Amino acid sequence: MVASGGNGTAEVLLEARQISKRFGGLAALQGIDLKIFRGEILGVIGPNGAGKTTFVNCISGLDKPTSGEILFKGVDITKMPSYAIGRLGLARTFQVVKPLKQLTVRDNVAVGAMFGAKGATRTTAQARAYAEEILERIGLQHRQGHKAAELTLPDLKRLELAKALAMNPELLFLDEVMAGLNQTEIERAMELIRGVNRSGITLFVIEHVMKAIMGISDRVVVLHFGKKIAEGNPQEVIEKPEVVEAYLGERFAKRVRGERKSP
Amino acid sequence: MPERKLSRRQVIAAASILVLLVALLFVPKFRSEYELLNYTRFLILALMAQGWNLIGGYTGYAAFGNVAFFGIGAYTTGLLMISKWAVPFFPAMFCGAILAALVAVVIGLPVLRLKGHYFAIATLGVAEATREIADTWDSVTQGSTGIDLPVRSEGEFFYYSALALVVLGVIATALLVRSKLGYAWVAIREDQDAARMLGINTTPLKVLAFALSAVFAALAGGLTAYQNIHVTPGDFFKLEYTLQMIIATIIGGTGTIFGPVLGAGVYQLLSTYVWTKFIELHPTVLGLIIIFFIIFAPRGLMSLVSEGLKVVRGQKRFRWQGLLANVRAHRVT
Numbered sequence: 001m002v003a004s005g006g007n008g009t010a011e012v013l014l015e016a017r018q019i020s021k022r023f024g025g026l027a028a029l030q031g032i033d034l035k036i037f038r039g040e041i042l043g044v045i046g047p048n049g050a051g052k053t054t055f056v057n058c059i060s061g062l063d064k065p066t067s068g069e070i071l072f073k074g075v076d077i078t079k080m081p082s083y084a085i086g087r088l089g090l091a092r093t094f095q096v097v098k099p100l101k102q103l104t105v106r107d108n109v110a111v112g113a114m115f116g117a118k119g120a121t122r123t124t125a126q127a128r129a130y131a132e133e134i135l136e137r138i139g140l141q142h143r144q145g146h147k148a149a150e151l152t153l154p155d156l157k158r159l160e161l162a163k164a165l166a167m168n169p170e171l172l173f174l175d176e177v178m179a180g181l182n183q184t185e186i187e188r189a190m191e192l193i194r195g196v197n198r199s200g201i202t203l204f205v206i207e208h209v210m211k212a213i214m215g216i217s218d219r220v221v222v223l224h225f226g227k228k229i230a231e232g233n234p235q236e237v238i239e240k241p242e243v244v245e246a247y248l249g250e251r252f253a254k255r256v257r258g259e260r261k262s263p
Numbered sequence: 264m265p266e267r268k269l270s271r272r273q274v275i276a277a278a279s280i281l282v283l284l285v286a287l288l289f290v291p292k293f294r295s296e297y298e299l300l301n302y303t304r305f306l307i308l309a310l311m312a313q314g315w316n317l318i319g320g321y322t323g324y325a326a327f328g329n330v331a332f333f334g335i336g337a338y339t340t341g342l343l344m345i346s347k348w349a350v351p352f353f354p355a356m357f358c359g360a361i362l363a364a365l366v367a368v369v370i371g372l373p374v375l376r377l378k379g380h381y382f383a384i385a386t387l388g389v390a391e392a393t394r395e396i397a398d399t400w401d402s403v404t405q406g407s408t409g410i411d412l413p414v415r416s417e418g419e420f421f422y423y424s425a426l427a428l429v430v431l432g433v434i435a436t437a438l439l440v441r442s443k444l445g446y447a448w449v450a451i452r453e454d455q456d457a458a459r460m461l462g463i464n465t466t467p468l469k470v471l472a473f474a475l476s477a478v479f480a481a482l483a484g485g486l487t488a489y490q491n492i493h494v495t496p497g498d499f500f501k502l503e504y505t506l507q508m509i510i511a512t513i514i515g516g517t518g519t520i521f522g523p524v525l526g527a528g529v530y531q532l533l534s535t536y537v538w539t540k541f542i543e544l545h546p547t548v549l550g551l552i553i554i555f556f557i558i559f560a561p562r563g564l565m566s567l568v569s570e571g572l573k574v575v576r577g578q579k580r581f582r583w584q585g586l587l588a589n590v591r592a593h594r595v596t
Binding site for chain 1: 441442443446447449450452453454456457458459460461462463464465518
C-alpha cells in the first residue's frame with residue numbers, strides 16, 4: 001500500500017491497532033487498523049452511524065476502546081486520560097460544539113493555550129496574547145470580546161478550531177467542522193484547514209461534505225458499520241464499488257456499475 | 264492584568280471600594296453593641312458565601328454540605344482552646360481551617376467524580392454524618408450538651424476579625440479567578456468534557472475548589488464558635504447555614520468576586536428587617552423574597568449592577584428587555 005499522498009511523510013504519528021468498541025450489544029467499531037502519517041491530511045468518510053465520532057472519542061481518551069491499542073508518537077495512550085493525551089499534542093474539535101459559553105471568545109481560546117502542549121510555559125497574560133494571535137489567524141478576532149454564547153454556528157465551529165489550535169497540537173482531529181456551513185463558508189474553511197496543515201499540523205478530518213473532503217485530503221479512509229472498508233487515494237477510494245454501495249445503497253450502486261459496463 | 268496604567272473606570276471602582284471599606288471600619292463607632300452583632304453576622308455569612316462561590320459559583324458544583332466544614336471549624340477551634348494546651352484563638356481557628364480542608368479532600372476525591380446532582384446529594388449526606396459524629400462522640404465533643412469556650416465579650420473584636428477575613432477573601436477570590444486555576448474552574452463549570460479535552464486535569468482542581476471552600480466555612484465556624492461561647496451539634500451543623508450561603512451567593516451573583524458579599528449584605532438586611540416586622544411569619548416572608556430574587560434576578564445583583572453601570576456610562580440604552588434577559592437566561596425555553 002502507498003504510505004501516503006502529497007504532504008505525508010513516512011513517519012507514523014499515530015497507530016491504531018485492532019480498535020473495537022461495543023456499547024452493550026452494539027459493535028460500534030470492529031477491529032479498526034489505521035496509521036496516520038506525520039504531515040498528511042487524512043480524510044474520513046462514512047454514512048451516519050459508521051463509527052467515525054466513536055473512533056475519535058476512543059483515540060482522544062473521552063471514551064475507552066473495548067479492545068485494541070493506540071500508539072501516539074510511539075507512546076501507548078490507550079488508557080491515558082484525555083487531559084494527558086491533550087497535553088501530549090493531540091487535540092480535537094467536537095461535532096456538537098462545546099463552547100465555554102460564559103467566557104469570552106478570547107478566554108475560550110486562552111484556556112486551550114494555558115493547558116495544552118505548551119501550556120505550562122505560558123502565563124495567563126501570554127496565553128491571552130497567544131489566543132488573540134490564533135483568533136487573528138482564523139479570522140475570528142472581531143468577536144474576541146464577545147461571550148461564546150452570543151456566536152452564530154459558523155463562528156462556533158471556528159471557535160472549536162481555535163481552541164484546539166491554541167493547544168499547539170501535532171495531530172488535530174476535526175469532527176465535521178463544516179457541517180451547517182454554506183458554500184462560501186466551506187470554501188473558506190477548506191482554505192483554513194490547508195493553512196493549518198501547512199503550519200505543520202497533521203490532520204484527521206471527518207466530513208460529510210464530499211467536495212471538501214476530496215479537495216483537501218491526501219488520503220481517505222472509509223468507515224461503514226464500524227469497519228474500515230477502504231483506504232487510499234481519494235479519487236480511487238470513492239470509485240470502489242463497496243464505497244459506492246455503502247453510500248448509495250446496493251440497487252443504486254448496481255445501476256452505476258451497469259452504466260459503466262455499457263456506456 | 265496586562266495594562267499597568269489604570270483606566271478611569273478602575274480608579275472609580277477602587278475608590279468606591281475604599282470608601283465602603285472605610286465606612287465599614289467605622290461601623291462600631293456609630294452602632295450599638297446589639298446592632299454590631301447583625302453586622303458581624305453579615306460578614307460571617309459573606310465569608311461562608313465566598314467559600315461556597317468557589318465550588319458552587321466558579322466550578323459549578325452545587326455543594327449542599329458546606330455546613331459540615333463550618334461545624335468542623337467551630338469544634339476544632341473550641342476543642343483546641345479548651346484543651347490542656349489552651350491554644351490561642353487564631354492558631355486554633357487556623358487549625359480548624361486546615362482540618363476542614365483535609366476532610367474536604369478526602370470526601371472530594373470520590374464524590375467530585377460524580378455528576379452535579381449526585382454530588383449535591385452526597386455532600387448533603389456528609390453534612391448529616393458529621394452532625395451525627397459530633398452528637399455521639401461524647402468523649403471528645405460531649406455529645407448534644409456541647410462544649411463551652413473561654414468567654415470574650417467585646418463585639419468589636421469579632422466584627423474586625425470577620426471584616427479582615429472577608430477582605431482577605433475578596434483578595435483571594437480575585438487572585439484565584441485571574442489565575443490558570445480560575446480559568447480551569449470556569450471551563451469545568453461550562454463543559455467538563457471540553458475542559459478535559461483542553462488539557463485540564465479536572466478532578467484534582469475540583470477537589471482544590473472544594474477544599475478552599477471548606478477553609479472559608481471553617482474560618483466562619485471558628486469565629487462564630489468563639490463569639491457564641493457555646494458549641495452544640497444542633498446549633499452548628501444546621502442545614503440552614505448551607506442554605507444561607509447558597510442563597511446569599513445567588514442573590515449577589517454566582518461566579519462573581521463581590522457577589523457573595525453583596526448577597527450576604529442584602530440577605531442580612533432583609534432577614535433583620537423581616538424579623539422585626541413579621542415576627543410570626545418571618546421564615547415565610549423571607550422565603551417569598553428569596554423566590555422573588557430567584558425568578559427575577561437569577562444571575563444576581565452583580566449582573567444588574569454591571570448592566571446598570573453600562574447604562575450610566577452611556578454604552579447602552581436602558582431597556583426593559585435587558586432586565587427580562589436576566590430572567591430568561593435561566594428559563595427552560
